[in-house]
Amino acid sequence: MGQISKRRSSVSFDYSAMSFTPPSDPVNRKSEIKVSQLCELCHCRKALLRRPKNLQKVCKLCFFHVFETEIHNTIVSNKLFHRGEKVAVGASGGKDSTVLAYILKLLNERHDYGIEIILLSIDEGIIGYRDDSLATVKRNQVQYNLPLEIVSYRDLYNWTMDEIVACAGVRNSCTYCGVFRRQALDRGAAKLGIAHVVTGHNADDMAETVLMNIFRGDVARLEKSTAIITQSTGSPIKRSKPFKYSYQKEIVLYAHYKKLDYFSTECSYAPEAFRGTARELMKNLEMQRPSCILDIIHSGENLVLKPKRQKKISPSEVMEVRSDGAVSLGRPSKFVDGNTCERCGYLSSNKICKACILLEGLERNRAKMTLDTDTSTGGAARLTRELERLTF
Amino acid sequence: MVVQDVCKRCRQGQVSVLSRKEPFCNDCFSKFVSAKQRKQMMCEPYCQDVFKVLYQDKVRSEAESVEQNAHSKVLVPLSFGSSSVVLLDILNDTLTEQKETQRGKTGFHIDVLVCGRDQDDIVRYREMADRLLSERYASNREKIKFHFLSVESFYKDCGGELDTILVDSADFSSRSIVENGELNREFGVEDLLKQCPDRSSRQDLLTILSSRLIKKFAYQNKHKIILWGHSMTKLADETISLVVKGRGSQIASMLSIDECDPLFDNSFKNLYPLQDVLLSEIDAYCYIKHLDPFMIDYIPQDTLLVEKQRNPELVSAPRSVKNLTLNEIARKYFDDVEADYSNVISTVVRTALKLGEPETPKPERCSICRANVHMDPSEYLQTITVSENHPIETTEESALYDKWNESQFSNQKIENTTLRDSIPQKAVSTSLCYGCLINVNRMKGRKLTWPQHSKSELETILDAFEL
Numbered sequence: 001m002g003q004i005s006k007r008r009s010s011v012s013f014d015y016s017a018m019s020f021t022p023p024s025d026p027v028n029r030k031s032e033i034k035v036s037q038l039c040e041l042c043h044c045r046k047a048l049l050r051r052p053k054n055l056q057k058v059c060k061l062c063f064f065h066v067f068e069t070e071i072h073n074t075i076v077s078n079k080l081f082h083r084g085e086k087v088a089v090g091a092s093g094g095k096d097s098t099v100l101a102y103i104l105k106l107l108n109e110r111h112d113y114g115i116e117i118i119l120l121s122i123d124e125g126i127i128g129y130r131d132d133s134l135a136t137v138k139r140n141q142v143q144y145n146l147p148l149e150i151v152s153y154r155d156l157y158n159w160t161m162d163e164i165v166a167c168a169g170v171r172n173s174c175t176y177c178g179v180f181r182r183q184a185l186d187r188g189a190a191k192l193g194i195a196h197v198v199t200g201h202n203a204d205d206m207a208e209t210v211l212m213n214i215f216r217g218d219v220a221r222l223e224k225s226t227a228i229i230t231q232s233t234g235s236p237i238k239r240s241k242p243f244k245y246s247y248q249k250e251i252v253l254y255a256h257y258k259k260l261d262y263f264s265t266e267c268s269y270a271p272e273a274f275r276g277t278a279r280e281l282m283k284n285l286e287m288q289r290p291s292c293i294l295d296i297i298h299s300g301e302n303l304v305l306k307p308k309r310q311k312k313i314s315p316s317e318v319m320e321v322r323s324d325g326a327v328s329l330g331r332p333s334k335f336v337d338g339n340t341c342e343r344c345g346y347l348s349s350n351k352i353c354k355a356c357i358l359l360e361g362l363e364r365n366r367a368k369m370t371l372d373t374d375t376s377t378g379g380a381a382r383l384t385r386e387l388e389r390l391t392f
Numbered sequence: 393m394v395v396q397d398v399c400k401r402c403r404q405g406q407v408s409v410l411s412r413k414e415p416f417c418n419d420c421f422s423k424f425v426s427a428k429q430r431k432q433m434m435c436e437p438y439c440q441d442v443f444k445v446l447y448q449d450k451v452r453s454e455a456e457s458v459e460q461n462a463h464s465k466v467l468v469p470l471s472f473g474s475s476s477v478v479l480l481d482i483l484n485d486t487l488t489e490q491k492e493t494q495r496g497k498t499g500f501h502i503d504v505l506v507c508g509r510d511q512d513d514i515v516r517y518r519e520m521a522d523r524l525l526s527e528r529y530a531s532n533r534e535k536i537k538f539h540f541l542s543v544e545s546f547y548k549d550c551g552g553e554l555d556t557i558l559v560d561s562a563d564f565s566s567r568s569i570v571e572n573g574e575l576n577r578e579f580g581v582e583d584l585l586k587q588c589p590d591r592s593s594r595q596d597l598l599t600i601l602s603s604r605l606i607k608k609f610a611y612q613n614k615h616k617i618i619l620w621g622h623s624m625t626k627l628a629d630e631t632i633s634l635v636v637k638g639r640g641s642q643i644a645s646m647l648s649i650d651e652c653d654p655l656f657d658n659s660f661k662n663l664y665p666l667q668d669v670l671l672s673e674i675d676a677y678c679y680i681k682h683l684d685p686f687m688i689d690y691i692p693q694d695t696l697l698v699e700k701q702r703n704p705e706l707v708s709a710p711r712s713v714k715n716l717t718l719n720e721i722a723r724k725y726f727d728d729v730e731a732d733y734s735n736v737i738s739t740v741v742r743t744a745l746k747l748g749e750p751e752t753p754k755p756e757r758c759s760i761c762r763a764n765v766h767m768d769p770s771e772y773l774q775t776i777t778v779s780e781n782h783p784i785e786t787t788e789e790s791a792l793y794d795k796w797n798e799s800q801f802s803n804q805k806i807e808n809t810t811l812r813d814s815i816p817q818k819a820v821s822t823s824l825c826y827g828c829l830i831n832v833n834r835m836k837g838r839k840l841t842w843p844q845h846s847k848s849e850l851e852t853i854l855d856a857f858e859l
Contacts, residue, residue, distance in 0.1 A: 033792060035799040042781035043801075044793035054777065061782040069778045077775050214635065217739040219746055245776040274733060281725045284713045285636055288592060288721060291830055292636050294776065298826050299640025302766060306644070306748035 041066070052249035055290055060257055067254055071242055072107050078228050080240050083114035086194045090185050091119040091140065091148075093133035095255050096200030098140060098262040100243060104198070105144050118192060122184045123152035124177055125160025129268045136263040143261065151188035153180055157359060165269060167365050173269040176362075179354045183346055186237045194237070201241040204248040204282065207293045210300035212278050219305060226300040234338030235347045247293060409676050411696050418680045425669055425677045426482045432665040433486075435649065439663065442466065442616045445490055445499040464500040467615040467660075469507070469606045472520060472688035474678050475666055476621030480504065480524075480536075481683060482665075483619070487532045502536045505609055507543055507602050509581070514540050516688060524686055541609065543581050546601050550843035554579055557759060557822060559829060559838045562779060564770035566829060567819040568759060571841065579841050587836045592717040596637065596831060600761045611656040622664045625671035628740040629722035636718050639827035642763045644747045655762050667741060672696050758825035760832075760842055769826040 038059075039047045045059035051066075058066070075081060089104060091097045101119060108115055121137050124130050134150065141148040154160050157180060164176050189197050206226055213222050224230070231238035243251065255262055285292045340346065341353035348354070398415075399405040401424075405417025416424060433443050442464045446457040468483065470476045483502055490498045506521065508514040521538045529536050547554070555568040571579075581601070588594040610618050622630065627647070634643050645654075652658035666674065675692035678684050679701065684692055694701040713721065729736050755764040784790050824832065832840045 035796050035801055038792060038796055038801075039781070041779060042784065042789075042793070043796040044784050044789040056779075059782075061785075065780065065782040066778040069780065070776060073775045073778065210635065211632070214632070214740055214743050215736055217743045219743065222743070277725070277729050277733075281721070284716075284721050284724075285718065287713060288590075288716065288718060289636075292718070295638030295826070295830060296636055296640075298638040298769075298772065299635040302641035302750050303635075303643075304641075304748050304750050305746055 049253060052247050052253070052290060053294070063250075063253070063257070067246070067250055068103060068107065071103055071246060072111060074228070074245055075107070075113070075242055078240075080198075080229065080242060081113050081115050081196075084116075085114075085196055086116045086118065086192070088118050088120040088149075088185075088189045088192065088194045088197045089146075090197055090199040091121050091137045092200075093121070093136035093140070093263040094200070095252055095260075095262045095264065096202055096243060096248075098136070098260050099251050099255050099258075100198065100200040101140060101144055101146065102258070102260055104242070105146065117146055118194065119146050119148040120185065120188045120192070120194075120197065121148065121150045122181050122188065123150055123154070124181065125153050125162055126268060127162055129265060130161075132265070133263040136261060139261055149188060149192055151184050151191070153184065156180075156184055156187060157355075159359075159362060161269070164362060167362055170269055174272045176358055177269075179358055183353075183355050185239075186235060186346070189237050197237060197239045199239060199241055200243055200251075202243040202246050202248045202251055203293045203297060206241070206244055206300070207296035208275070208278055208282055210296050210303075211281065212275060215274075215278060222303050223305060226297055232338055232347055234340050245294065245297070408680065408698050409696050410698060411670075411673050411676065422677065422680060425478070425673060426485060428668045429479065429482045429665040430486065432663065432667060438661060439617065443486070443499050445494045445497045461497065461499055462501075463614075463616075465613070465615045466500055466502055466617045466619055467606070467610045467613070468502055468504045468619045469602075469621070470504050470521075471621070472506075472517065472686070473621070473690040474674050474683075474687060474692045475623045475626065475671065477683050477686055478674050478677050478681075479619060479621045479666055481528070481681060484529050484532055484536065487535050491532075498535055500535075503613065503615065504536065504538045505606055506538065506540050507605060508540065509543055511542070514542060520686060520688055528686075539609070541605060543598070543602060543605065546605055547580055547843060553844050554841050555759070555822070555844050556839050556841050557824070557832055558819070559824075559832045560770075561833075561838060564773045564829065564833065566770065566822055566824045566832070568822040569819045570844070584841065587840065589834045589836070590717075591715070592719075593831050593834060595717045595719065596827075604762075607653060607656055607660075610660050615660050617661050617663050620662060620664050621666060623666050623669055623671040623674050624741050625723070625726060625737055627664060627667055627744065628726055628737045629719050631740055631744040632722040632725075633718045634827075636722070637827045638830055639763070639825070641750055641766055642761075642825075642827070643744050644749045645763070647745055647747075670737065756823040757845075758828050759822045759845065760828040760840070761825060762845070763825045763827075765823050765825045767826075769824065769829045772826070773829070 033046050037046050039045050039062050040057050041062040042059060045061060047057035048060050049063060050057055051063065081087065087104070089097060089101045091101055101117070104115075104117055107113065108117065119137060119141055121134060123134060137148060137150075140146075152160075161173065161177055165173050168176065185197050185199075189195070209225050212218075213225050226244075228244050229238055229240045254260075282293070289295075339348055339350075341348040341356055342351055343356045344353060346353050346355065397407060399407055399417035399420050400415055401420040402417060405419055407415040408418050409416045409421045411421070411424075434440050441460065443466075446452065446460050448454040448457050452460065466483075468476065468480055470480060480502070487498050487500075487502075504521070506514075506517045508517055517540060518538075521540075525533060525536070525538070554571040556571055557566060557568045559566050581598075584597060585594050588597065606618065609615075630646070631643055634640060634646070646662075647664070649661065649663060652661050672693055672695050675694070676696040678687070678692040679694060679697060711720075713724075716724065726737050749764065750766045752764065752766045755766055757763065758765055784793055832838060
């Protein structure tokens, strides 16, 4: 080295005559971007993905832009929030709610909605599933700097899902869990003094619900199934779904490219079997025509029932005595909005709400005695985890 | 399940069909199917007046009843699939029975309409129709008349000019341009189908097109009722695929039996007499009544028969899901769940029958399918699908943009936009329903050629003067 520099200093050399060409780098070679590879929206960056919604080839930045703007449009055109509102995000740690919390915070800062966001999680008590996902929510709390509140089934109902499954069997798990979670979210929000809960239900969920309601002939839910805001005079808490028009696949892509921290394990208890068939159908339909998720939602928004034919009913005060001596009991004539449960005061379309009925059934069957070292209520998930940890 | 030997209904006949968990003999099963059809045919006073043999009574004189019997014409669209052939066969039995019990009188006449894609089709259909007439309907020949129509007449005899309907890729607005003479003369159904991106949209357009032809025929020939052959299974998959195509609000008008078809001056009703019968039951009926030789391009399934047909053609190779149409995917779903959730099909149809149309004060009509447009689909799509880009940030990006701008790719885009911009004086905004907008948006060049709707004199005056 020293020699060379010595020689350079001694020999005069005309540098200006030679132009510098950097050696070729076989690894970081800058590839020429072809025009056909460019993003179909901005035409200035390389397209990275196909949008699942319309198969457009877009770059990462444009994808973020359209995805966020579409959610912003949904929020604004449906007037979901008002300034100064406290909003609870139903956070499970899964992809939908993680992206929802992230995006709401982002849009709130970008467009100045003036809302206060709080994470609200429900601990159903499923060991090996919910405890792990709650850990994710706790990390999110730190990452996004948002307050977090956890409400547990144990505190509210004195049951955990693991205990319920041990008592009522795994086949009905979704019935119990669904009914209880609905209430738990409301109760958690009420505890925090919040009147608005947003959930991560996405377009795929909405479309699936529309189809399910038709398959099951659930006429009572048919008209309202696609409402973006649900509220009732009987409850101070309203719910909304800002992801109503967002494709599940796009939510996953967004979380992936934004490197968001989410929990991606399915619940360890069996999902409802019939819903599974509808999900399979949706998958086939989407493969054939990607727009069909939105098309189904559009249909769902336009499904209305025929006005009921007026039956000739005798006035309710008059009790009809039939020839065999039987009398017809007056049925509650119509669904009354804002009806509340006689026992717990929660919103209910019947005298006693579904949760109270389910709880009553559970209490009746609760084991009178328990073993000290009983692990059977530990749940299927824990067992799986333990098996996973085993080594030879 | 143990198969019983003796039919549960008559306790005599040998069991040949197992349907709805019940064993039937041939006779009882035929009665079961035809009773279901006849029940629908008598479902309300309007239909009763059409089908029954009328006599002098409190409301009508002798002469009136004779005239009503003579003018009770019904239309049966025939595809030579199992449902429509069975429908016609049961109608023929009804005629025979009426003749026997009413001293040679019948309450109605049948016109059968067969739509073919081309001349070859029509030749085949004609042959089969002649066979049906001579082999099965010989005794009622004077009451059953066959008519043949080529789908090409949709463009050839539309009586007006053609419109090209364009959808804007940016804001989903739709406009139409009146076509010049040349295209008017040459454009045909095959040209339309060539513009379609897949089998699904081809089938969707063909359905709209042929149902329009059939209804127009009924309107012009003063039929009282169109008897559609749809089985319960077909209605279920039609319902689901309407939902999937974003045409949910049209289910009610498709199935409405309470009112006459408002698109054709309320001159006829649409009736689905086989709406309570599953396709598998119709297929079993075909075999029992030996109707299977009269099918064209259709092989009835033998799933319900105790003794299978051993027809090698019955086992068809499974198709990949990618090649199925939306209707076929829905049908496949019902086939798959039927074993575990047997009542899904009937639940779907019952639910569909409970649907009504959304109430919109004065809805516009879609210029393609003529359905009521309850909300502006372009506005709806615009808010939920953004096509704005993220701004250009670096010099490198702007260089790439310039490169794109000079390339042929941008030319394509500009061509599309200039096509749009160069014709503003000729193009008028036109309304499309959501389902048709989605369809046109997927067509080649985002355009579709369709006959103009020629308004009747009454419609024109009503539009101008009705408040």
